[in-house]
Amino acid sequence: MELSLARLDLNLLTLFDVLMQERNVTRAAERLHLSQSTVSHALGRLRQALDDPLFVMSRREMMPTERAKALAGPVRQALAMLEQGLRQAKGFDPASARRVFRMALPGSVEHGLVPAMVELLHRLAPHCRLEVCELAASDYERELEKGELDLVVGFAGADHLSPRLWREDWFSNPLVCLSPMDSGLPERLGPRELVSKPHIHTSSWGHSQAMVDLWLARFGVERELGVRLPSFMAVPQLMATRRYLVVVPEMIGRDFSRDYPLQLHQLEPAIPIVYLMAGHPLSAHDEAIRWFKGELHALALAHYGLTPLGG
Structure with a gap:
């Protein structure tokens, strides 16, 4: 039996969307x-309307049927577009808006720019706040589609993000080497000088460290x-x-060489x-995200003199 949208209680679609995410009635x-x-009771009405059980209990959670899996994407997109439309109709005034901006980003950006991001919101959008999680091994399509995140900061050329996401270059920042003060190393280091001592390998993601190893391999x-x-x-310790x-x-x-007895060396070639x-x-036209x-x-231009690439 073909179901007319006009005969379906659209509140049931919101219920369905949440059940798809939680897989648990409680x-x-x-x-x-x-x-x-x-x-x-509402799930029973939806099952009757769609003539499908939609969710089947397993030992740990409610498992979606094939019909539910087919519906999940279109329902989530429709609800997200409606939510976005309602926000846009209201407009975004940073001075009065109350919103949480959620981002995933690498440790270098967390260390280098998150304090400045927080100050930016405190100054321009005092009722908004920032939530940050560490960049992980995900393509981030699901998290962004579900609204769990607003933005992801990644690396150009790393191919770790879903091709269905929009992306734009933010800024370029070269890698540098830090050595103990009075190490005797020249101001600019080539590959031979860079391997003169053992290295500290930073970050669980490791993109910049992989770039270092590729760079050294070019010179044998x-x-x-x-x-x-x-x-x-x-x-520092x-x-x-x-x-x-x-x-x-x-x-x-720059931060470490300012705060600790460390010398900064540029790499050559960079x-x-x-x-x-x-x-x-779905968020491409969200006024709040566009403002942010x-x-x-x-901020990339003003802070540390980073080289902006987009915007």
């Missing part, structure tokens, strides 16, 4: 601020890794031992790292 009821019995040399770290947090060198983005290197911003096509992106492009 959690869905909590998110919708409804009782479990109300959610169960290989570095020794002394320590592998998931972030930059322990770098380890560098105080005077046993290591570390290659980091220049924005990180190793540029290009950061990009990406998002879901514009401010981030301006």
